[in-house]
Amino acid sequence: MNRGLGRGINFGNALDALGDGPELPLDERYFDEVAEAGFDTVRLPVRWSAHAEAAPPYSIDPAFFERVDAGVDAALRRGLNVVVNVHHYHEFCAEPEEHRPRFLALWQQIAARYADHPGRLCFELLNEPRGHLTAARWNVVLAEALAVVRAVNPERTVIIGPAEMNGPEALNELSVPDDDHLIATIHYYAPFEFTHQGAGWVEGADRWLGRTWGNTADENAVRDELAEVAAWSRDRRIPLFVGEFGAFSGADMASRARWTTFVRAEAERLGMSWAYWEFGTDFGAFDLDLAAWREPLRRALLGDGNSPR
Numbered sequence: 001m002n003r004g005l006g007r008g009i010n011f012g013n014a015l016d017a018l019g020d021g022p023e024l025p026l027d028e029r030y031f032d033e034v035a036e037a038g039f040d041t042v043r044l045p046v047r048w049s050a051h052a053e054a055a056p057p058y059s060i061d062p063a064f065f066e067r068v069d070a071g072v073d074a075a076l077r078r079g080l081n082v083v084v085n086v087h088h089y090h091e092f093c094a095e096p097e098e099h100r101p102r103f104l105a106l107w108q109q110i111a112a113r114y115a116d117h118p119g120r121l122c123f124e125l126l127n128e129p130r131g132h133l134t135a136a137r138w139n140v141v142l143a144e145a146l147a148v149v150r151a152v153n154p155e156r157t158v159i160i161g162p163a164e165m166n167g168p169e170a171l172n173e174l175s176v177p178d179d180d181h182l183i184a185t186i187h188y189y190a191p192f193e194f195t196h197q198g199a200g201w202v203e204g205a206d207r208w209l210g211r212t213w214g215n216t217a218d219e220n221a222v223r224d225e226l227a228e229v230a231a232w233s234r235d236r237r238i239p240l241f242v243g244e245f246g247a248f249s250g251a252d253m254a255s256r257a258r259w260t261t262f263v264r265a266e267a268e269r270l271g272m273s274w275a276y277w278e279f280g281t282d283f284g285a286f287d288l289d290l291a292a293w294r295e296p297l298r299r300a301l302l303g304d305g306n307s308p309r
Contacts, residue, residue, distance in 0.1 A: 001119070001157045001183065002240070004040065004041075005183075005273035005275075006039075006273055008039060008081070008275030008276070009042060009043070009301075010244060010275050010276065011026065011042055011279050012024065012045055013282075014045075014071070015044060015045065015047065015068060015087075016047040018088060021282075022281035023281070024288075026067070026071050028074055031078050032078065034078075034279070035078040035080055038302050041082070041273070042080050043243060043244075044068070044075070044082060045085055045127060046085060048064075048087075048106050048110070049106070050088075052102070054102075056101070058101075060109050068084070072084060076117070080120070082121045083122045083159060083275070084124065085123070085125070086110075086126050088127070089127075092126075092133065093129060093131040093132065096132055096138075096141065100144075103141065104141075104145060107145050107148045110123070111123070111148060111152050119155070121156070122156065122158070122159055123158050123159065124159035124160075124161075124185065124243065125145050125146065125158065125160055125161075126138075126142075127243075128165040129162070129163045129166070130164065134163055135164070135170060139173075142160055142175070143175070146160075158179070158181060158183075159184070160184055161184065161187075162184075165187065166186050166243065166244075167187070168228065176236050183273075184238045184239070185243040186242060187242070188225075188226070188242055188245040189246070191218075191221070194213045194255070194259065195246065195251070196208070197209050197211050197250045198249075198250020198251075199248045211251070212252065212255045213247075213251075214258040218259075222259075222263055226266045226267060227270070240270075240271075240272045240273075241273045241274065244275065245264075245267075245276060245277060246260070246277035246278060247259050247260065247283065253296050256296070257297060260297060261299075261300040276297075276301055285298060
């Protein structure tokens with residue numbers, strides 16, 4: 001399944017939009033663009049917590065479920081794999097014990113809703129655990145959430161990532177359950193001062209503007225960090241999915257393309273699947289206004305021609 005995930009792209013800022021930034025319309029034609037370009041997978045970040053009751057039984061809004069259904073089905077109809085996650089559940093990270101029952105109830109509903117969907121639909125339990133949701137706490141809840149999913153999806157691929165925002169350095173603290181249908185994930189944005197220069201939500205990011213990327217030391221740093229991730233994957237005998245990597249639009253395009261090409265190529269060389277962050281907003285590989293791919297980023301991800309699927 002990890003080989004099948006192959007080359008992916010995130011539809012970020014669509015079903016996970018926070019309302020105070022850019023938003024991606026979940027338009028059918030964007031799924032066409034992704035499939036025709038040669039991607040294998042769409043990762044659909046979903047902010048379920050903003051569309052569910054605050055008190056038991058924590059029911060998810062049926063209209064929102066239908067929006068997610070539409071995205072899942074649009075991808076599957078085009079032969080794409082789909083990764084559906086729980087995204088931006090910040091309250092859970094801030095108060096894990098208080099929100100734990102609600103988190104598990106969300107997965108109970110999601111797992112039941114999609115139990116009969118094809119195996120090309122994967123579940124990712126939680127995007128970027130952080131804050132008070134420490135590794136020790138997350139390892140316990142991760143196992144509980146996996147049990148909830150397995151009750152009705154015994155063989156569906158489930159993606160799990162470490163605390164500390166899915167950072168590679170936190171992998172050693174991730175407890176991997178005994179389960180034959182798991183993929184591990186990390187997010188890769190190093191060096192952060194390059195990939196997030198000018199990002200308005202990062203304090204002090206304007207000070208990094210003008211930073212470029214691409215010398216030998218830059219390449220060696222990425223090579224060494226991803227080699228450590230690959231070694232962890234081999235030691236634990238669990239495949240690895242780079243669920244997010246990308247450089248914000250504040251960086252110059254030539255450096256963005258060099259960085260994206262190098263990270264993508266190293267991930268593939270090491271046997272990892274990946275999903276670029278993201279399709280069409282502030283990291284976007286696709287220009288919504290021009291209705292066209294940003295060619296340097298498309299080539300960085302897919303090469304000069306289409307990748308056969």
